Amino acid sequence: MVLGGGVAGTAAALAASRGGASVTLVDGGTGASTLSTGAIDDVPWTEAARPLAALTPGARSLLDALAAYAVPDAGARVATTAGVVRSARGHDLALLDLGPLVGRRVGVVACDRPEWDGAALARAWGSDFASLEATLLRHVDERLLPAADFAARHDDPARLAWLAERLREALDGAAGSRFEALLLPPSLGVERERARDLSARVGLPCGEVAALPGGPSGLRFERARDRALAAARVERTLGRAASVLRGGERWRVLLEDGRALEASAVVLAAGGLIGGGLAYTPGDAAEASVLPPAARAPFALTLDVPAAALGAHGRPLEIPGSLFGTPPESLAWPFATDALLERVGVLVDAEGRAAPDLYAAGELVADAARTWLRALESGLRAGSAAAREGLTRAAERSPSAPLAPASRA
Numbered sequence: 119m120v121l122g123g124g125v126a127g128t129a130a131a132l133a134a135s136r137g138g139a140s141v142t143l144v145d146g147g148t149g150a151s152t153l154s155t156g157a158i159d160d161v162p163w164t165e166a167a168r169p170l171a172a173l174t175p176g177a178r179s180l181l182d183a184l185a186a187y188a189v190p191d192a193g194a195r196v197a198t199t200a201g202v203v204r205s206a207r208g209h210d211l212a213l214l215d216l217g218p219l220v221g222r223r224v225g226v227v228a229c230d231r232p233e234w235d236g237a238a239l240a241r242a243w244g245s246d247f248a249s250l251e252a253t254l255l256r257h258v259d260e261r262l263l264p265a266a267d268f269a270a271r272h273d274d275p276a277r278l279a280w281l282a283e284r285l286r287e288a289l290d291g292a293a294g295s296r297f298e299a300l301l302l303p304p305s306l307g308v309e310r311e312r313a314r315d316l317s318a319r320v321g322l323p324c325g326e327v328a329a330l331p332g333g334p335s336g337l338r339f340e341r342a343r344d345r346a347l348a349a350a351r352v353e354r355t356l357g358r359a360a361s362v363l364r365g366g367e368r369w370r371v372l373l374e375d376g377r378a379l380e381a382s383a384v385v386l387a388a389g390g391l392i393g394g395g396l397a398y399t400p401g402d403a404a405e406a407s408v409l410p411p412a413a414r415a416p417f418a419l420t421l422d423v424p425a426a427a428l429g430a431h432g433r434p435l436e437i438p439g440s441l442f443g444t445p446p447e448s449l450a451w452p453f454a455t456d457a458l459l460e461r462v463g464v465l466v467d468a469e470g471r472a473a474p475d476l477y478a479a480g481e482l483v484a485d486a487a488r489t490w491l492r493a494l495e496s497g498l499r500a501g502s503a504a505a506r507e508g509l510t511r512a513a514e515r516s517p518s519a520p521l522a523p524a525s526r527a
Contacts (some may be wrong), residue, residue, distance in 0.1 A: 119144065119371060121359045122387030124151035125490055126480025128343045129180050129497030130385040135478040136351040137505030143347060146358035149393035150481060155328040156210035156335035157196050158187060158490035163204050165241060170207065172247060176498050186211055186311065186342035197301055197327040199233060201242030205490055208333045212311035214301055214325025224298035227249035230261055234303040252288035256280065269334035270308040278312055282319035299323040304333045309341050338517035361422035367473065382506040383475040386464060387497060388421065390481030395420055396462065400443050413437050417462045425473040429484050461485050470500030477504050
């Protein structure tokens with residue numbers, strides 16, 4: 119059983135299924151993966167080094183199953199609505215990779231929407247970019263429509279064909295300007311990315327920019343996840359886990375709605391502070407005027423999992439020496455370097471194991487880089503190990519029986 123439907127949980131479920139296990143994924147709702155901007159990294163992009171680390175075959179295979187991302191060997195470059203062109207290890211296929219377009223003229227399609235100023239963005243991105251006046255809005259409400267809803271309209275092939283015609287007209291009317299690619303606001307599909315289809319219709323590479331969290335890229339991840347899980351025959355259950363307790367040789371997972379599920383192995387992938395798997399738990403003095411009865415650690419799991427230990431820097435969290443708790447300014451940047459806020463999580467071994475048959479993945483893991491590709495890789499390791507351990511234990515219990523998938527993993 120995998121608890122969490124983000125990139126780490128998805129990777130764990132797919133890896134466990136490929137390892138021969140029967141898998142249930144408990145999806146508690148929107149998390150950090152749904153807030154993806156479309157640029158994906160293995161290390162924080164401001165710290166990206168050359169040469170780039172190669173993807174493992176397993177990670178590449180999982181990306182192929184999602185069929186929604188590109189991770190070029192040379193990395194990628196994407197424009198952002200913050201006016202920055204930044205490096206990335208890979209990208210949502212709806213985004214335009216500017217890496218192969220250095221020194222070439224890129225048109226920034228003007229669009230009358232609050233979050234988009236094509237002319238200003240073109241100036242901010244540099245001399246390779248120039249604004250292109252074109253008609254993107256077909257209906258009055260589209261000026262203020264949320265980006266995800268606007269992008270969903272281009273899932274309609276007829277609407278995409280209309281957009282392609284408008285862009286061709288704009289290119290024909292751009293006297294003296296020869297563009298070799300087009301950048302658009304986040305608008306190219308939700309069910310699937312529509313950038314490749316639009317590029318074929320226009321005759322030029324077309325794609326989105328990386329936008330603020332909460333846009334269409336996160337929804338495209340969810341759709342790609344659902345298709346990949348269905349193809350792998352992973353059972354998906356909606357609900358939030360409340361506790362994970364050992365019961366004999368199996369784990370008992372209690373959901374908040376009262377349902378109880380059992381599994382031979384569990385992967386915790388409920389996210390970190392953003393995803394909801396961790397909570398900041400300051401001293402009681404921050405919440406009341408009375409003296410707190412006992413000191414407590416500044417962070418806690420939101421699930422009741424007695425077998426999992428929280429920690430950072432390779433060791434368990436320390437209880438503060440003061441009843442008033444840990445000073446908040448000591449936990450995070452810019453007041454602390456290598457801050458606890460960026461490191462706290464479940465202590466695991468190299469395979470993601472927190473206890474026998476219990477694993478953790480993604481941002482819930484202590485000392486792990488909080489990046490998209492690292493979450494994918496940690497889910498891959500945890501899911502593969504959980505399936506392998508579960509099948510091995512099943513074989514040990516029934517040595518005369520052929521090795522077969524476990525009932526749940």
